[in-house]
Amino acid sequence: MSAYCELFNLTKIYPSPKGPAVIVKDFNLRLTEGEFVTLIGHSGCGKSTVLSMVAGLNGITDGGIILAGRELAGPGPDRGVVFQSPSLLPWLTAFENVMLGINQVFFTAPKHEREQIAEYYLSVVGLADAMHKRPAELSQGMRQRVGIARAFALKPKMLLLDEPFGMLDSLTRYELQAVLLDLWRKNRISALMVTHDVDEALYLSDRVVCMTDGPEAEVGDIVEVKFPRPRDRKAVMEHPDYYPLRERLIEFLEVHAHRRRPKAGAA
Amino acid sequence: MSNPIVPSSLTASAAESGTKAALNLNSAGQKPYGGPDWSRFAKVDWLLLPLLGVVVVIVLWFALSATLSKDLPNPTRTWEASKSYVLEPFAYRGELDQGILRFTWLSLVLVAKGYVIALLVGTPLGFVLGLSKTMTKALDPIIQVLRPVSPLAWLPLGMVLFLGAGKQASELAALFTIAVCAMWPTVLNTAVGVRAIPTDYLNVAKVLKLSRWKTLTKVMIPATLPYMFAGFRLSLGIAWLVIVAAEMLTGRPGVGGFLWQQYNALVYEQIILCILTIGVVGFILDRLMSVVERRFKTA
Numbered sequence: 144m145s146a147y148c149e150l151f152n153l154t155k156i157y158p159s160p161k162g163p164a165v166i167v168k169d170f171n172l173r174l175t176e177g178e179f180v181t182l183i184g185h186s187g188c189g190k191s192t193v194l195s196m197v198a199g200l201n202g203i204t205d206g207g208i209i210l211a212g213r214e215l216a217g218p219g220p221d222r223g224v225v226f227q228s229p230s231l232l233p234w235l236t237a238f239e240n241v242m243l244g245i246n247q248v249f250f251t252a253p254k255h256e257r258e259q260i261a262e263y264y265l266s267v268v269g270l271a272d273a274m275h276k277r278p279a280e281l282s283q284g285m286r287q288r289v290g291i292a293r294a295f296a297l298k299p300k301m302l303l304l305d306e307p308f309g310m311l312d313s314l315t316r317y318e319l320q321a322v323l324l325d326l327w328r329k330n331r332i333s334a335l336m337v338t339h340d341v342d343e344a345l346y347l348s349d350r351v352v353c354m355t356d357g358p359e360a361e362v363g364d365i366v367e368v369k370f371p372r373p374r375d376r377k378a379v380m381e382h383p384d385y386y387p388l389r390e391r392l393i394e395f396l397e398v399h400a401h402r403r404r405p406k407a408g409a410a
Numbered sequence: 411m412s413n414p415i416v417p418s419s420l421t422a423s424a425a426e427s428g429t430k431a432a433l434n435l436n437s438a439g440q441k442p443y444g445g446p447d448w449s450r451f452a453k454v455d456w457l458l459l460p461l462l463g464v465v466v467v468i469v470l471w472f473a474l475s476a477t478l479s480k481d482l483p484n485p486t487r488t489w490e491a492s493k494s495y496v497l498e499p500f501a502y503r504g505e506l507d508q509g510i511l512r513f514t515w516l517s518l519v520l521v522a523k524g525y526v527i528a529l530l531v532g533t534p535l536g537f538v539l540g541l542s543k544t545m546t547k548a549l550d551p552i553i554q555v556l557r558p559v560s561p562l563a564w565l566p567l568g569m570v571l572f573l574g575a576g577k578q579a580s581e582l583a584a585l586f587t588i589a590v591c592a593m594w595p596t597v598l599n600t601a602v603g604v605r606a607i608p609t610d611y612l613n614v615a616k617v618l619k620l621s622r623w624k625t626l627t628k629v630m631i632p633a634t635l636p637y638m639f640a641g642f643r644l645s646l647g648i649a650w651l652v653i654v655a656a657e658m659l660t661g662r663p664g665v666g667g668f669l670w671q672q673y674n675a676l677v678y679e680q681i682i683l684c685i686l687t688i689g690v691v692g693f694i695l696d697r698l699m700s701v702v703e704r705r706f707k708t709a
Contacts, residue, residue: 200613219619220619224613228610230614232611232628232629232632234635247618247624
C-alpha cells in the first residue's frame with residue numbers, strides 16, 4: 144500500500160514569551176489514494192493546525208508533507224479546502240465564488256466549459272436554482288454547499304475539510320454529509336477531515352485518527368472503519384461494529400487523550 | 411374592535427366626549443382605546459416641527475437685526491436683495507455677479523477636481539498603510555500632525571508652491587488645499603478597512619493561489635469598499651468645507667468667493683443667501699454619498 148499523501152514528523156512550534164510553544168510534535172500519517180481519513184480530538188488539540196499545515200496556510204516548523212510524490216511548499220489549488228465557516232466572498236454570487244477558483248485552475252479552458260464545470264458542481268450539491276444568489280441570500284447550509292462545490296470543482300488531488308459542518312444544525316449536517324459522501328464517492332479524492340463529532344467520523348471515513356491533547360499533540364490511536372460503501376446512514380448505525388467503534392473512540396477521547404505519554408514510548 | 415383590556419376610565423371618557431370619540435374611532439380604525447392616532451401625528455411630526463424650527467429662527471433673526479445687531483439685514487431685506495440671484499440662478503452679469511446656481515456650479519467643479527485628486531492619492535496611500543506595518547509606523551505620526559491643519563493654513567503654502575504657474579496659481583493652490591485637507595478620512599478609513607479584511611477571505615485567495623493583482627482586485631478591494639466609501643463621504647464633506655475658504659482667499663468666482671466679495675463691498679444682504687446655499691449643497695452631497703455608500707454596505 145503506497146502512500147499517496149504522507150505527513151512525516153510534522154511539527155509546529157510557535158515562539159511565545161514563555162519560550163517555544165510546541166503545538167504538534169512528530170505527527171506521522173499516511174493516506175492511500177482515494178482514502179477518507181478523519182482526525183478527531185478535543186478542541187484546541189492541534190488537529191486544525193495539522194490540517195492548515197497541509198493546506199499550506201500555516202507554516203511548517205519541522206517535518207514535511209508529500210502529496211502525489213511531491214513535497215508541498217505553501218498553499219495551492221491542488222488541495223481543495225472546505226473551511227469551517229463557508230468563507231464565501233459576499234460580493235460574489237455562489238456561481239461567481241465557484242468560478243473564481245475554476246478560472247484560476249482551468250485558465251486554458253474556454254469560458255463556456257469553465258462555466259459548465261461551475262454549473263455542474265453547484266447542481267450536484269443541490270443549488271441549481273440558487274446558484275446566482277449572493278451568500279447573504281443563502282442559508283448557512285446552502286453556503287456550505289457552495290463551499291463544497293468550490294472545493295470539488297477544482298478537481299484537487301486532495302480534499303481538506305476543517306470541521307465543515309460544525310456550524311450547522313444536525314438535520315442540515317446530515318444532509319450535507321450525504322452530499323459530501325456522494326461527491327467524494329464519484330470523484331475518489333483523498334480526503335482529510337477534522338471533526339470532533341464521532342458519528343460524523345464513523346459515517347464518512349475509512350480511518351479515524353485520534354489525536355492526543357496538545358501541547359505536543361500526536362497520533363494517539365488509529366481506528367479502521369470498514370463499513371461497506373456506498374454507505375447509508377441507517378445501515379451504518381445498525382452495523383454490529385458501529386457501537387463498539389463508537390465506544391472505542393469516545394473512550395479514547397474521555398480517557399486516553401488526556402494521558403501524557405512518555406516522549407519515546409508508544410501507547 | 412372589542413378589547414378586553416381597555417381601562418374603564420378611558421372608555422368612559424371616550425364615550426363622554428361624543429364627537430371627539432367618534433372622530434377618533436373613524437380615523438384610528440383598529441385603535442381599541444379611541445385615543446389619539448399616533449401614526450397620523452408622526453407625519454405631522456416631521457413636517458410641522460421642522461417648519462416650526464424655521465419660523466423660530468426667522469423670528470430670532472428679525473429680532474436680532476432689529477435690536478442687537480443693526481447692521482445685519484433682516485429676512486425681508488435679505489430676500490429683496492437676493493431675489494435676483496435666486497430667481498435668475500444662471501444669470502451672468504459679471505465675473506463676481508452671477509446667479510447663485512451658476513456660482514454653485516463653479517464651486518462644485520473646483521471641488522470635484524480637488525476631490526478626485528484626494529481620492530486618487532488617498533486610496534492607494536490608505537492601502538499601503540493598511541498592508542504594511544512598517545509604512546504605518548513611518549507615516550502615521552506625519553499624518554496625525556498634518557491632519558488637523560486648517561485649510562486656511564494650507565492655502566498660502568499652495569500659493570507659494572504654484573507661484574511659477576502664473577495665472578493658474580490660484581486654481582492650483584485651491585486644488586492643492588482641497589486635496590490635502592479632504593484626503594485624510596479616505597486614507598485612514600481605507601487603511602482600517604484593509605486591516606479589517608477577514609482572514610477567511612485572504613485564505614481563500616491563498617488556497618486558490620491568486621496572483622497579487624487578482625488578490626487585490628478580486629478580494630481586497632471589494633472587501634474594503636464599504637470602509638472606503640465611508641471615507642469618501644467624509645472626504646467630500648471636508649472638500650466642500652474647504653472650497654469656501656479657498657475661494658475666499660483666492661478671490662475665485664464661486665459661492666465662497668461671492669460671499670467674501672459682497673462682505674468686502676459692504677453689501678451684507680447676500681451673505682446669508684450664500685450660507686444657506688453652501689449648507690443646502692453640502693447636505694445634498696452628503697445625502698447622495700450616503701445613497702452610494704449604502705449600495706456598497708451589503709457587499
